[in-house]
Amino acid sequence: MYASREDIGYDFGDDSKAGSKPIKPNPNIDGGWAWMIVLSSFLVHILIMGSQMALGILNMEWLEEFNQSRGLTAWVSSLSMGITLIVGPFIGLFISMCGCRKTAIIGGILNALGWILSAYASNVHYLFLTFGVTAGVGSGMVYLPAVVMVGQYFQKRRALAQGLSTTGTGFGAFLMTALLKYLCTEFGWRNAMFIQGAISLNLCVCGALMRPLFHVVSEKHVVRSNSEDNQAKALSHSAETIKSNGIISEEPEKKEEETNEEVLDSVQHIEIGGKSRSGRSMYGLRILKTVSQLTVTVRKGFAIWYSSYFGAASLFTNRVFVAFIIWALFAYSSFVIPFIHLPEIVKQYNLSNQNNIFPLTSIIAIVHIFGKVILGIISDLPCISTWNVFLMANFTLVTCILTLPLMQTYVTLAVVCALIGFSSGYFSLMPVVTEDLVGTKHLANAYGIIICANGISALLGPPFAGWIYDMTHKYDFSFYISGLLYMVGIIFLLIQPCIQKKQPREKSSEEAQV
């Protein structure tokens, strides 16, 4: 859990009642309001990722309007997508300071602003600034909280929830493409972007739905029982294994800090109440109080964020996590390469007729949606570890990428594409794996780094593929090279058993308890 003030419920009164009060798991976890969070995340994916996919239409309009080179115009859309992902770590800072909800609402407003300002663009460079940067940052500010909130609200069904919410990408692509096309033909592209800005304001609605999670009593328990009970009781936090032990021990300190803080505030409150009733001094004191609260929040949030990146207990000391980041860098760049080359492969082997009936890219997209949900369900099963499912999906994907150049008929290509679509459903498992590695508390910062790595590779992937193609003039090599890079990334994942020194002991003790 994040230790930001807004996320903690104000119920610290029962210090003396240690142990006698039963653990009351928050009813909203894995049910209740959690499904609204899934809905909110689904809508976020539709609006943000869908708009990214639908930028092809706007790209054509910009080409016609501004008469710049294709490369320059294409940079607007890739910049927007890249920035959405790359600002991840900084959004972690926001989340630590203000909480998910405020970040999402501000992000929604920023995104809408970006779209509306782009409607008045006079050249492509203006578009870089308004659409690429502003709308990109806004999208990033909504995207990360959406994923993180789902991770917080679900313990047992995490993978399924993530899978369900990320299917919004696929639906969004269809929906937003149709919508943008209609708006462009009806009103022209400038008005279309103007209206799309209003539609992006719905991201604020999604943000409003992200109710902060109040961990009431179970937190207290963690505070009291510090040592051996820690792991057993904290099972209400996460059904899976907690790999980062250090994080839990950090929590109680934070709680006590907050307790003191709260007491201080209450004392102040009483003091203020007891003093002079003159409105002016009360008003002034209230302002002072708010300001002091704000600075405390900001300072604390910054401290948390900073400590998770640079401190001794930083995320980077977690070696498995570092391996995971490196994998993320390699995986994404290799993933986009097949998509770029598929149309040309179709032309090369003259499969246009069959492709027109059922395009290969649609096969990938449709199977991808199913893959996400199914892989989510599978990895939620208590007997199967998410990590293993993740690894298997990765292996399947890299095998498919490496064998794709060898396929020359439509049927074999379709089969390979279906496999690619299905195994790339592991995207829904990434937040789950991240959460398993670093714990719920640091999920925002950790996942921020992951999507930053994704963003970097998404930005570098297409040009890299084009560069390989320019050098070799054959599609095969780009596939082989990207497959190789992917293998390198997977190898980093595979060394996890070797670099995990302390964990195996902890794991066995935990299993013994359970």
Add this chain to the structure above:
Amino acid sequence: MSVRRLAAGADPSNNRRVTRKEWSSQQNPVFFFKAQSEKLARAAPSLAFALSVDLGLQQPALPQSLPGPLETSLSSRCPRAVRGRAGPAACAAAGERQWERGGGWGTMPAAFSGKRPGRLLRLLLLCLSLSLSGGSPADAAMTTEDTSQSQANFLTKMQAGLNESSAEPMITTGTVNWQTQGSPSDHLAHGHDVSTPGPDPTTQELKQATKENMSNHTFVKYEVILPGVSNTSIEENITLDSATRIELSCRLDHKYSHLKNFQVTWKRGNETIRHINKTENSWSIQLGILDNSNLGSYSCTLKGEEEISAMFHLQVPKIEGKEKPIVTYEGDTAVMVCKSFGYTPIAWTWYVTNGSEQIAINDSLLADKYVINRVSANVTHLKILKLTKEDDGVYWCEAAFELGKSKGKLKLKVLSFMVPLKPFLAIVAEAIILVTIVFLYEIYSKRKEKCAEDEKEFDQVEQLKSEETNGLENSSTRHRKI
């Protein structure tokens, strides 16, 4: 079957003997290409070249050896049927065969991976460069047929109506010589069987044009090679913008010369035209196109056991408008642009559609509303000032050529400021309402929870109180509420 425009132009400034040595020394295709295009650019406008390049060779070669943009212009060079059905492999295969027949070149590998630079690549790239630098027919060389018999270069044209061209290298041993042999028809008959392999016997279209200077008019020749099979219809669009003398001929491929006992008729509509039997296998008509009435469709029909026919469509150049409407606002100014590609019209006229009729726009009459500007010879602008709702609709730009007129369509959409604003405000309002609802619901449910919790705590306190009946002080109550 194929269409050939017989080329008989010989520009002396461009006669060259290209030796094998010279070719093989230029190994790098890209540099060769650049050099050639530079040479072409420097050459006189009356360029007369004709290349016959194997169409099939180009398709697989280009993606590998040349940058992207050229690909699109050249993918059209692959024979239509081959392209459509069998793909690049068939093109290459066709190429193989063609080279074999052409003699002296040997077998070309189907995957022309650029491993054999030299002659073939040079040929390829020469053709490329020509096609790209090809200009309007007015630029073409005018030489007589007689002069074409001497050492000549053949002309390749890229015109609006012509989308495929090919030429034939005359390869003699030792040196590469661009030469005609005898009459153009002989030349065409020589070893250029571009029939495609296997199931596609038809539609590799080749054109070569002959242009002659005869008094004030240009003289153009078009030839179509008829297939032996009757199920395909061959049509050819020929674009003319000024008065020309034209000769259309149908030739039966010598492969099918076994067909006997047939009758050839040339027709325009229902009216039969007298034709000349140029050679044993070709029949042609000569026409003088002087005005619009002479344009139309001419057909030649071979009636034997089967009926084979080909159609020539003589047209004025087409003007393209815009399919997407131009979106403007009330009170704004709109500029509509019409372009003619390749041909210069004599005059431009703009029409506005009022109901069902088209009214010419007179900009001298309504000078404060319409401004017509002929920016350059081929481009015209119509500027409409102070737009109102009535200006919304369809506009036509008409280009007048010597032989007729052609129109382009443009659509104008005039919106008021409120039109896009209304959905915008509606959606913003909806977002705000939803946010308010969500927050209100949350406050409401929190209050309910708090009430329920208070009740529970109250009950628990009662319980504890009843438990500790011995008067033990219950300190919990004091700590409970903050």
